[in-house]
Amino acid sequence: MVKKTIQYIVFLVGMFMASWAVSSPLKVTITNGNISRTDIAIMPFYMPQKTPHLDKIATDIRDIIMNNLENSGLFVNVDEMAFLQTPKDVATKGPDFSKWMLVKTDALLSTELTVENTSKGVQYKLLVTLWDVSSSKALYSNTYSMSDVAIKRTPNLMRRYAHVMSDDIYTRITGEGKYFDSEVVFVAEDYDENRQKRKRLAIMDQDGANIRYLTSGTDWVVTPRFSPDGNFIAYLSYRKQNITGGNNRQIQREVAGITLRDRYSLKQKFIKTPGKTFYAPQFSPDSKYMILSVLSGRSSDLWVVYNAKKGNALDVSGQLRAKKLLSRPANTDYVDTTPYYSPDGKNIVFVSDRTGTAQLYTMTANGKNVRRISGGGGQYTTPVWSPRGDKIAFTKSLNGRFHIGIMNTDGTGEQLLTGSYFSEGPTFSPNGRVIMFSRQTKDTDEMYLMSVDITGKNERRLSPPKNASDPNWSKLR
Amino acid sequence: MKSKNILMAVALGALLSGCFGAGQGGQSETQSSTTGGIVDTKGGTISKTIENVVSDFEEKVATDITVYFAYNKYILSDEAKVALDKQVEFISQYEGLVVVVEGHADERGTREYNFALGQKRAEAVRAYLESKDNGRNKYKVISYGKERPVVLGSGETVWSKNRRGVTVIQ
Numbered sequence: 001m002v003k004k005t006i007q008y009i010v011f012l013v014g015m016f017m018a019s020w021a022v023s024s025p026l027k028v029t030i031t032n033g034n035i036s037r038t039d040i041a042i043m044p045f046y047m048p049q050k051t052p053h054l055d056k057i058a059t060d061i062r063d064i065i066m067n068n069l070e071n072s073g074l075f076v077n078v079d080e081m082a083f084l085q086t087p088k089d090v091a092t093k094g095p096d097f098s099k100w101m102l103v104k105t106d107a108l109l110s111t112e113l114t115v116e117n118t119s120k121g122v123q124y125k126l127l128v129t130l131w132d133v134s135s136s137k138a139l140y141s142n143t144y145s146m147s148d149v150a151i152k153r154t155p156n157l158m159r160r161y162a163h164v165m166s167d168d169i170y171t172r173i174t175g176e177g178k179y180f181d182s183e184v185v186f187v188a189e190d191y192d193e194n195r196q197k198r199k200r201l202a203i204m205d206q207d208g209a210n211i212r213y214l215t216s217g218t219d220w221v222v223t224p225r226f227s228p229d230g231n232f233i234a235y236l237s238y239r240k241q242n243i244t245g246g247n248n249r250q251i252q253r254e255v256a257g258i259t260l261r262d263r264y265s266l267k268q269k270f271i272k273t274p275g276k277t278f279y280a281p282q283f284s285p286d287s288k289y290m291i292l293s294v295l296s297g298r299s300s301d302l303w304v305v306y307n308a309k310k311g312n313a314l315d316v317s318g319q320l321r322a323k324k325l326l327s328r329p330a331n332t333d334y335v336d337t338t339p340y341y342s343p344d345g346k347n348i349v350f351v352s353d354r355t356g357t358a359q360l361y362t363m364t365a366n367g368k369n370v371r372r373i374s375g376g377g378g379q380y381t382t383p384v385w386s387p388r389g390d391k392i393a394f395t396k397s398l399n400g401r402f403h404i405g406i407m408n409t410d411g412t413g414e415q416l417l418t419g420s421y422f423s424e425g426p427t428f429s430p431n432g433r434v435i436m437f438s439r440q441t442k443d444t445d446e447m448y449l450m451s452v453d454i455t456g457k458n459e460r461r462l463s464p465p466k467n468a469s470d471p472n473w474s475k476l477r
Numbered sequence: 478m479k480s481k482n483i484l485m486a487v488a489l490g491a492l493l494s495g496c497f498g499a500g501q502g503g504q505s506e507t508q509s510s511t512t513g514g515i516v517d518t519k520g521g522t523i524s525k526t527i528e529n530v531v532s533d534f535e536e537k538v539a540t541d542i543t544v545y546f547a548y549n550k551y552i553l554s555d556e557a558k559v560a561l562d563k564q565v566e567f568i569s570q571y572e573g574l575v576v577v578v579e580g581h582a583d584e585r586g587t588r589e590y591n592f593a594l595g596q597k598r599a600e601a602v603r604a605y606l607e608s609k610d611n612g613r614n615k616y617k618v619i620s621y622g623k624e625r626p627v628v629l630g631s632g633e634t635v636w637s638k639n640r641r642g643v644t645v646i647q
Contacts, residue, residue, distance in 0.1 A: 222588055249527055251647050256619055280589040298600045300593045335593040358590060381587040395587050424587045442631045
């Protein structure tokens with residue numbers, strides 16, 4: 001995936017000083033379902049001129065990197081107490097590999113933070129070298145340049161540097177695609193001052209930090225989805241509208257429909273047509289279309305919505321047109337819902353209970369070649385297509401238990417990754433390796449976010465956020 | 478139960494179907510909702526305010542404003558139809574009301590699928606009420622999926638109370 005450059009800052013990732021190891025011994029291997037994890041030592045930043053301000057930057061960045069790597073389930077951070085070299089020694093004299101082999105370290109990140117006064121203001125230089133301990137080779141060196149003006153102006157920009165640095169380490173050692181520099185849009189659940197439950201639209205970094213609320217809770221929000229560029233969010237919302245009721249009374253009635261919201265300007269458009277309810281939205285990969293489910297009478301059908309004038313990106317100011325994707329035989333009331341595009345935009349996976357139980361189907365994006373892909377007992381819902389194009393994840397309920405599972409896009413190779421009282425709504429990380437989903441504990445009304453590796457390992461709870469549901473993972477930023 | 482009221486309602490029902498037949502109400506002697514009238518079946522404007530109608534409905538129909546459904550189903554049971562008949566009895570005394578049917582699902586399903594299920598339940602109730610109401614009143618439907626449980630907890634006793642259709646007069 002081509003990563004977008006940050007608009008307001010020049011991002012220097014240059015200076016690859018060392019040669020790449022020809023065959024890295026540090027590939028993560030999976031044998032018999034057991035992942036071998038890389039033991040990595042991330043040195044505290046060596047700072048020739050140390051100040052409390054610099055120390056805070058260095059500590060925060062290092063913490064984020066260590067958390068990212070360990071949370072992926074593919075790394076273990078070597079305890080700092082075990083380090084036999086100081087940060088200064090490693091940075092200035094280089095690693096003494098025998099000392100690192102003693103404490104069973106596979107990889108070592110040597111780090112240095114310096115300050116430079118340039119014509120563009122104060123720049124923080126983060127110089128890192130990633131070492132393979134057993135072969136005594138440098139895997140790469142990078143200098144990341146952070147502008148003081150920029151990090152002061154944009155809160156949490158510094159976190160993005162840590163995520164990018166984490167991705168460089170992760171991808172070099174595991175061979176997997178990057179995923180740390182990404183966001184998740186979700187529904188934040190809590191109670192207002194009148195102890196009424198409320199659901200607000202929220203965005204966070206994929207590590208659960210930097211949570212921002214985009215709505216106040218006046219409207220009830222569920223099932224949000226990012227547009228491919230991350231600028232828009234579509235979600236089902238309940239909002240109160242002023243309507244003339246019986247006897248010409250002015251009353252407030254709640255209506256359900258899709259809200260399309262610009263996540264920066266917060267401008268929004270509510271999509272509702274009399275007699276029809278739109279829900280379960282998703283954007284096509286090229287942003288030309290929004291596909292959604294439409295309830296009309298007793299049937300739920302799949303429709304595509306597009307911007308009539310602009311033809312391209314959906315925006316909140318345009319006129320929207322809609323057309324039904326699949327024809328429906330008369331007098332049927334089966335449900336077609338939760339459509340999701342493949343990453344190349346050519347196919348769609350969706351749920352239909354036309355055979356009596358909820359099952360997964362694929363079709364081409366123009367609504368042809370409908371094919372059932374799920375088999376087995378139980379009900380299959382909420383399918384999502386991996387960004388790698390190779391897998392579909394879903395929720396499966398069977399015998400009173402709920403599972404998050406994956407299958408190949410033709411339905412073969414079904415694997416259940418988790419099982420519990422209640423889990424739902426998987427979403428893939430940008431590299432297709434990690435799945436985030438919602439879970440609810442029995443006898444509580446509260447949901448929270450979980451993540452699990454595609455092997456089914458490393459199932460863990462995200463905290464923060466305390467209570468949340470319906471996550472949707474962005475692309476790599 | 479007040480048997481006198483039931484007899485009254487039945488008598489009024491019979492009168493109504495004789496006078497108005499099918500189609501939209503609001504012609505001839507009756508006032509339509511656009512000109513502000515909730516009418517009773519004798520064709521005059523009632524002195525009741527709609528707030529009174531709403532509270533009367535809740536009082537007289539009471540627990541029968543809610544009907545229940547089997548797991549994953551949206552078919553009306555015989556019990557449900559009995560409750561709905563009571564609703565019809567009351568509602569069909571009037572004309573020009575706006576009746577909202579809410580459809581709900583229990584928590585044992587995913588969000589969007591339960592949203593569709595709630596809709597189908599609400600539609601089943603709406604279709605039944607409308608078929609017996611002869612176009613006197615207007616009906617709206619909203620699905621709340623599993624977003625508005627009335628009882629929290631687990632187990633069939635709890636879940637069965639949440640799988641419901643609720644009729645509200647607005």
